[in-house]
Amino acid sequence: MSALFExxxxxxxxxxxxxxxxxxxxxxxxxxxxxxxxxxxxxxxxPFIPDPAWSEEVVLTCMSYMAVLSAALAIRRNAHIRMTAxxxxxxxxxxxxxxxxxxxxxxxxxxxxxxxxxxYASGIGSKGTYVSMPGVSRFWMYFPVPLAGVAxxxxxxEALYNHVKELFEKEGV
Numbered sequence: 285m286s287a288l289f290e291x292x293x294x295x296x297x298x299x300x301x302x303x304x305x306x307x308x309x310x311x312x313x314x315x316x317x318x319x320x321x322x323x324x325x326x327x328x329x330x331p332f333i334p335d336p337a338w339s340e341e342v343v344l345t346c347m348s349y350m351a352v353l354s355a356a357l358a359i360r361r362n363a364h365i366r367m368t369a370x371x372x373x374x375x376x377x378x379x380x381x382x383x384x385x386x387x388x389x390x391x392x393x394x395x396x397x398x399x400x401x402x403x404y405a406s407g408i409g410s411k412g413t414y415v416s417m418p419g420v421s422r423f424w425m426y427f428p429v430p431l432a433g434v435a436x437x438x439x440x441x442e443a444l445y446n447h448v449k450e451l452f453e454k455e456g457v
Contacts, residue, residue, distance in 0.1 A: 289449050299442045303360050306435050310353050313346045320346075338416040345425055352432030359390065359439040380451055387444040394440055397433030405430060 320339050327335025358364040366386065371379050405426035412422040 285452055289452070292445060292449075296442075299360070299438065302435070302438050303357065306353055306357055310350050310357070313350045313353075317343050317346045317350070336416075338414065341414050341416055345428075348425070349428045349431070352428045353435060356432050356435035356439055359436060359443055362443070364390075380447065383447050384444065384451070387440060387447055390436065391440045391444060394433045394436035397436065398430045399433075401426065401429030401431075401433055 320343050323333065324335050324339035324343075327333040355364070374382075405423050409423035409426035410421055414420045414422060414425070
């Protein structure tokens with residue numbers, strides 16, 4: 285079993301790269317949000333700076349991408365919201381089992397986000413456009429859900445693998 289874990293551990297750099305790419309995307313979205321919001325606010329008070337009509341919709345779309353992608357990043361860092369108040373009082377094997385069960389539940393959620401999110405993005409989203417930007421499809425407003433689902437799936441597979449590996453290493457199997 286140890287040899288299997290060693291082979292699978294070689295995939296870790298791919299998880300690291302995925303994490304860095306998603307983090308970079310979040311940083312770029314935050315910078316974009318700050319710049320557009322600053323321009324829109326300044327445009328209200330300084331006559332020669334434009335206040336584009338599309339600024340609010342673009343900022344809200346960027347924020348929705350950041351919200352769901354940063355939630356996916358939290359899975360990798362094990363920083364998502366979870367109930368651990370009773371962990372010290374429960375048997376260690378039960379806590380490990382509950383960790384694996386939680387991983388499976390989040391994995392199912394990720395798959396649902398991919399499937400249903402894509403259905404909405406390609407269905408409802410492709411039929412409309414942004415109010416202030418009639419040439420841009422609303423697909424981009426719905427796309428963060430399946431995109432985050434893919435990121436969650438990747439990071440949750442790693443978390444599930446780490447929990448299973450921990451179970452086998454502790455038991456000495």
